[in-house]
Amino acid sequence: MKKKILYILIIALAVFMLILPEYIASMPYILNVFILAFYMTTMSMAWNLLGGMTGQNSIGHACFMGIGAYTATLCIVKFGLNPWVSLPIAIFVTAFITAVVFSQCFILRGPYFTLVTIAFAEAVRQIILNWDFAGKAIGLGLPYVRGNNWLLFSFKDRAIYYYIAFAMMIAVYAVMKYIDNSKLGFALKTIREDEDVAAAIGIKPLKYKVIAVVISASVSAVAGFFYACYYRYIDPNIMLQSSSVEIVLPAIIGGSAFVEGPLVGGILMVSLSEYLRNTFGGILPGINLILYAIVLIVVIRFRPTGILGFFDRRGRA
Amino acid sequence: MNKIIEVENICKSFKGLKAVSNVSFYAEEGQITGMIGPNGAGKSTTFNMICGFYPPTSGVIKYKGTDITGKRAYEFADMGIARTFQIMKPLGNLSVLDNVASSAFFGRHKAKNIHQAREIAEEILNFTGLISKRDVLARSMGTPDQKRLEMARALATKPDMLFLDEVMAGLNPAETEEAIDLIRRINSGGITVFLIEHIMRAVVSLCKKVIVLHHGEKIAEGTPEEVMNDAYVMEVYLGKGGAD
Numbered sequence: 010m011k012k013k014i015l016y017i018l019i020i021a022l023a024v025f026m027l028i029l030p031e032y033i034a035s036m037p038y039i040l041n042v043f044i045l046a047f048y049m050t051t052m053s054m055a056w057n058l059l060g061g062m063t064g065q066n067s068i069g070h071a072c073f074m075g076i077g078a079y080t081a082t083l084c085i086v087k088f089g090l091n092p093w094v095s096l097p098i099a100i101f102v103t104a105f106i107t108a109v110v111f112s113q114c115f116i117l118r119g120p121y122f123t124l125v126t127i128a129f130a131e132a133v134r135q136i137i138l139n140w141d142f143a144g145k146a147i148g149l150g151l152p153y154v155r156g157n158n159w160l161l162f163s164f165k166d167r168a169i170y171y172y173i174a175f176a177m178m179i180a181v182y183a184v185m186k187y188i189d190n191s192k193l194g195f196a197l198k199t200i201r202e203d204e205d206v207a208a209a210i211g212i213k214p215l216k217y218k219v220i221a222v223v224i225s226a227s228v229s230a231v232a233g234f235f236y237a238c239y240y241r242y243i244d245p246n247i248m249l250q251s252s253s254v255e256i257v258l259p260a261i262i263g264g265s266a267f268v269e270g271p272l273v274g275g276i277l278m279v280s281l282s283e284y285l286r287n288t289f290g291g292i293l294p295g296i297n298l299i300l301y302a303i304v305l306i307v308v309i310r311f312r313p314t315g316i317l318g319f320f321d322r323r324g325r326a
Numbered sequence: 327m328n329k330i331i332e333v334e335n336i337c338k339s340f341k342g343l344k345a346v347s348n349v350s351f352y353a354e355e356g357q358i359t360g361m362i363g364p365n366g367a368g369k370s371t372t373f374n375m376i377c378g379f380y381p382p383t384s385g386v387i388k389y390k391g392t393d394i395t396g397k398r399a400y401e402f403a404d405m406g407i408a409r410t411f412q413i414m415k416p417l418g419n420l421s422v423l424d425n426v427a428s429s430a431f432f433g434r435h436k437a438k439n440i441h442q443a444r445e446i447a448e449e450i451l452n453f454t455g456l457i458s459k460r461d462v463l464a465r466s467m468g469t470p471d472q473k474r475l476e477m478a479r480a481l482a483t484k485p486d487m488l489f490l491d492e493v494m495a496g497l498n499p500a501e502t503e504e505a506i507d508l509i510r511r512i513n514s515g516g517i518t519v520f521l522i523e524h525i526m527r528a529v530v531s532l533c534k535k536v537i538v539l540h541h542g543e544k545i546a547e548g549t550p551e552e553v554m555n556d557a558y559v560m561e562v563y564l565g566k567g568g569a570d
Contacts, residue, residue: 190440195428202417205379209411210483211403211432266419 026175030168040167042283044239047174048232050275051181053259054268055228058185060257061265062194063221064201065115066123069130070229071252076103077230078237078247079137082149087142092162096234103230104223111222115215118204127250134248148244151237162238170239177235181228182272188224189268197221262308264315273316328355329388330487330518331376336385338371338542345371346382346542353487353535358509358519360533360550362526364562368542369522370412373491376520377409378402389487403433408485410476412492412522418465422456423447425464425475426482433483447482454478454508470501477508481517488512490521494528506531530554538562 033039056070080102084095114125137143154163164170188194196217199207204214237243246252263274281304285297312318329352338346346368353359363369375382378399387395389405402409417425426447430437437443451457454474459467464475473493480488494505506528513519513532523529529536530550538546538559546556553559 192431192437192443195424195431195440195443198420198424199417199428202419203415205399205411206415206417206479208379208399209377209403209409210429210479211400213398213400 027172030171034166034168037167040171042280044167044170044174045283046276046279047171047178048236048239049256049259049279050271051174051178051232051235052229052256053263053271053275054178054181054185055225055232056256057260057265057268057271058188058197058228059221059225061260061267061270062189062201063197063218065218065221066257067126067222067225068123068250068253068257069126069128070225070256071250072130072133072248073103073107073226073229074233074236074252074256075130075137075243075245075248076106076133076226077233078243079143079149079233080230081234082151082237082243083143085151086149091160092234092238093160096231099234100227100230103233104227107226108219108223112215112219115218115222127253130248130250130253134245137245137248144244146245148242151241153241163241174235174239177231178272181231182268184228185268193217193220258305260315262305262315264317264321266314267317267321270315270317277316328390329353330355330390331520332386332388333372333376334386334388336372336375336382336387338368338375338380339383344542346375346539348385349539349542349544351537351544351547353518353520355518356513356516357534358513358521358532360529360536361520361522361539362524362529362536362553363539367539369539370491371542372539373409373489373522377407377489403483403485406434406484406486407489408433408480408483408487409489410473410480410491410493412495414469414472414476416464416467416472416475418463420464421461422464422467422475423451423460426450426478429479429482433485435482435484450478450482453511454481455504469496470505473497473505474508477512481512485517487518487520490519490523492522492524494523494525502528526554 030040052070052074056067060066077099081092081095081099084090084098085092090098110129114122117125138146143149154161157164157166157169196207196212199210199212200214200217207214236247259274259278260271261274262278263270263272282297282301285300289296289300308316314321331353333352334350335348336346337344337348349372361369361372374380376387378397378401381396385395386393389407394405417428420428423444427440427443430443430446435446437446448457448460451460454477456471456474456478459471464472467475477490477493490509494502497505502525509519509521509532521532533550536548536550536553537544538553540562545562546553546559
């Protein structure tokens with residue numbers, strides 16, 4: 010019975026989200042907030058596969074997204090490839106670089122691994138920043154396209170981006186949900202809880218950690234491709250440390266132990282941050298960031314397991 | 327009598343400190359073999375070497391006749407060797423059922439999907455008497471149940487050979503009795519058991535053969551009665567003059 014109500018609620022919410030652009034199409038700002046929320050949630054879910062499910066905390070995910078965005082943009086701008094061809098190339102390049110680098114770095118555990126992700130992200134950003142071909146600090150712009158063009162993945166009608174971002178988020182959620190209940194998911198969760206136990210029951214920790222980081226980076230690359238096509242312009246600042254931290258927050262706030270965590274956290278935090286900026290940003294510059302920080306601290310202080318932790322009964326046994 | 331595990335002259339040094347030197351023994355298939363010794367005798371070190379957690383400095387370990395020295399810890403489950411940890415390592419944030427299901431996915435059951443894995447896990451929980459706790463988070467259980475969970479998780483890999491590292495430490499007499507009964511049932515199902523234990527009553531009632539370690543060396547081997555009447559073993563356990 011309870012499950013039935015939940016399903017009806019979810020379907021109602023989905024329908025609401027689908028017809029929403031009809032009503033807010035005339036408000037580009039609101040539409041943009043939604044697109045941003047979907048995009049951030051997707052990135053946070055990608056992070057959560059490695060951070061929440063495997064227990065390998067990365068603060069360099071903006072860099073995976075950046076590699077994806079740059080590879081796709083370079084393919085489009087410099088090699089004249091179609092965006093649909095560039096996307097798989099971007100995924101492949103990101104996955105390949107990640108696999109090569111991180112298969113070497115996973116001997117490091119805990120905070121040391123986190124440091125490596127920071128160093129890796131910063132190194133990639135510096136390379137781009139000093140690489141003529143990639144536009145250095147000026148960045149790269151994607152060509153202007155008239156009207157709505159699916160072939161060139163560029164739309165005048167912002168609502169289409171809304172639907173694409175929404176679909177991307179739901180698809181990634183479905184993948185994560187599937188992984189959570191699969192053999193792979195159990196391997197990752199066992200590694201998170203204890204690597205010695207994982208080895209004792211026949212899980213090769215390194216192999217599964219590399220699989221996790223490759224999937225996570227590939228999803229980030231897809232999000233990066235979307236980012237580049239949506240904003241039509243990228244620069245090395247998308248890989249800043251602060252962007253990586255922003256990706257982590259929704260998962261932590263929502264509850265990183267849950268597949269739904271980033272979903273709840275992403276939607277809530279992005280709307281909150283935009284609302285605060287809109288309402289208070291004009292009154293006293295910076296006050297919105299202070300309020301945002303207060304919300305963060307309060308949630309972490311009172312429920313370290315995130316918002317969804319409030320609803321988890323098992324923890325109180 | 328088949329020797330399932332054969333250990334030949336294994337040594338282990340940690341930065342010059344000799345933890346285990348020249349220990350040799352074997353365990354017979356289908357039997358329960360025990361290892362005892364005072365604290366710091368090198369029992370756990372020997373145990374960890376056999377289970378692949380670190381390689382011996384020298385010596386050979388054979389399993390079913392093949393040399394397994396230097397194999398990595400994650401290769402053991404597929405060979406049919408399972409172990410428990412002395413300091414319990416429950417997968418704290420997973421339910422008891424999922425703790426065991428994870429083993430069913432890997433190990434030798436190789437469950438195809440989550441339903442199959444949880445089905446196998448339920449069977450094991452029934453066998454180990456943890457079924458009533460199936461939905462509890464593993465970290466919220468007490469010591470006796472966590473010790474049981476260690477065994478359940480090892481069993482779910484479908485082993486031929488089970489290594490138990492002090493699974494009775496910290497249990498009260500009634501719980502110890504239950505654990506002894508469980509180990510006996512595991513063994514009668516055809517699984518060879520090798521255990522490290524401090525509780526003599528358990529060792530005497532379970533083991534057919536006992537190996538005694540002291541200062542990293544094997545000082546005695548035989549049936550529990552033989553070992554307990556050994557003059558040197560008495561001296562080690564009770565001090566000089568204790569034998570009188």
